Amino acid sequence: MLFFRTKFIAAGMVALSLGVGICGARADEFINVLTGGTSGVYYPLGVALSEIYGKTIPGVRTQVQATKASVENLNLLEQGKGEIAFALGDSVKAAAEGDADAGFPQKLEKLRAIAAIYPNYVQIVASQESGIKSFADLKGKSLSVGAPKSGTELNARAIFGALGMSYSDLSRTEYLPFGESVELIKNRQLDATLQSAGLGVASIKDLASSLPITVVAVPAEVAQKLGAPFQAATIPAGTYQGQKQDIPTLAVTNILVTRSDLSDEEAYQMTKQLFEHLDQMVAAHNAAKSIKLEDAIKGLPIPLHPGAARYYKEKGMM
Secondary structure (H helix, E strand, O other): OOEEOOEEOOOOOOEEEEOOOOOOOOOOOEEEEEOOOOOOOHHHHHHHHHHHHHHHOOOOEEEEEOOOOHHHHHHHHHOOOOOEEEEEHHHHHHHHHOOHHHOOOOOOOOEEEEEEEEEEEEEEEEEHHHOOOOHHHHOOOEEEOOOOOOHHHHHHHHHHHHOOOOHHHOOEEEOOOHHHHHHHHHOOOOOEEEEEEOOOOHHHHHHHHHOOEEEEOOOOHHHHHHOOOEEEEEEOOOOOOOOOOOEEEEEEEEEEEEEOOOOHHHHHHHHHHHHHOHHHHHHHOHHHHHOOHHHOOOOOOOOEOHHHHHHHHHOOOO
């Protein structure tokens, strides 16, 4: 086990050490970036963010940790086992409210926002041979809805509920990460996968290049029924190989979250360096093209960290 201050990361968790800090770095200047599965969008963006921080924040060492994404990330932050995390806006809201069904038995009081970043798009993809062409066609079919109580799985539950359906309408429900879901479809052992991620997620690109797919629409009325932080969105034609039409769906804003006990200076630097090096984030994944400074403090369900607020005040946004 590696010890940084009194914290530890359990053996078996996937972690990659990056960006060793400058000589003389203090032990408390450490940033563990909590991401998601390696086949999603959080992970490459987390790697880029870790590299940015390691190179631009004096005396800091960084690490990026692959996780089950939003729900796990937020709980790890509350436990002091990370300094910054990617999470879906609805998961952040559920954490702040203490929604037990969403994986938060108690309110997480330490969560503070760094920035609203890019939107996650709910992307439901089926093999063409499954015959699934609409959401209603999922009845009697097998579907992977993401890891249990992950941000993706919470999105799936919300959509099923808004349409008067439940997992019991499926022939089989799998709770698998993106990459594993795709492998099952490629092996004809699963009909469809629901993935909440940035557009052009690697797992679906891989699937589309392996066999003919159908990108399944989420009816427009679902966004109206669910309300904020959900919003109607479109997966543009050509996002995936063989996708010839725009597909209506839902989007949920992703948020970079930190802890209230992190120093103001560290939170300030994490915010500043993110926005001053967006080109490196875009190079890591196209989803980062949607990260805009002017949108960074919109619709946040938790308070800003004072260090982040200082940066936005400097930019005349507060």
